[in-house]
Amino acid sequence: MYEDDLTLLRQRNLKVTPQRLQILHYLHTHYTHPDADEIYTALKRTSPSLSRTTVYNALETLKKENIIHAITISAGETRYDARTDTHHHFLCTACKKISDIELICPNIKRVEGGGYCIEEVHGYFKGLCPLCAKKQERKDESKDPT
Numbered sequence: 285m286y287e288d289d290l291t292l293l294r295q296r297n298l299k300v301t302p303q304r305l306q307i308l309h310y311l312h313t314h315y316t317h318p319d320a321d322e323i324y325t326a327l328k329r330t331s332p333s334l335s336r337t338t339v340y341n342a343l344e345t346l347k348k349e350n351i352i353h354a355i356t357i358s359a360g361e362t363r364y365d366a367r368t369d370t371h372h373h374f375l376c377t378a379c380k381k382i383s384d385i386e387l388i389c390p391n392i393k394r395v396e397g398g399g400y401c402i403e404e405v406h407g408y409f410k411g412l413c414p415l416c417a418k419k420q421e422r423k424d425e426s427k428d429p430t
């Protein structure tokens with residue numbers, strides 16, 4: 285899955301800037317679907333001169349070139365993913381964590397059968413992640429006197 289960041293940029297004839305490399309590296313080492321602010325804050329620690337606009341612009345460029353994917357699972361929030369193969373996402377409504385869900389969508393063949401050419405497939409699930417579901421369970425148990 286991991287490809288050399290430098291090669292990824294060169295293949296698309298993108299200018300190789302340290303910022304783009306930093307952002308790509310961050311996303312390839314953090315498959316947690318961070319948002320732009322999270323990436324900015326993390327990189328700012330080692331690159332104090334980094335501007336928010338640079339991060340936003342770089343993300344926009346990388347997204348356009350399909351090097352990264354933008355996920356808009358919750359309204360008004362964009363999260364980024366360096367995995368560009370087809371996979372689905374689960375948003376935990378409690379801790380806001382987005383996890384990858386490995387599923388093959390059984391409907392793809394039916395859609396393609398209608399003459400459509402599919403470029404992207406997104407599946408979104410929302411609910412409680414295993415950790416939060418357990419916490420919820422414990423809370424319910426403590427409420428229950430039996």
Ligand SMILES: [Zn+2]
Nearest residue numbers: 376379413416
């Ligand atoms: Zn959770």
Ligand SMILES: [Zn+2]
Nearest residue numbers: 365367371384
């Ligand atoms: Zn993902």
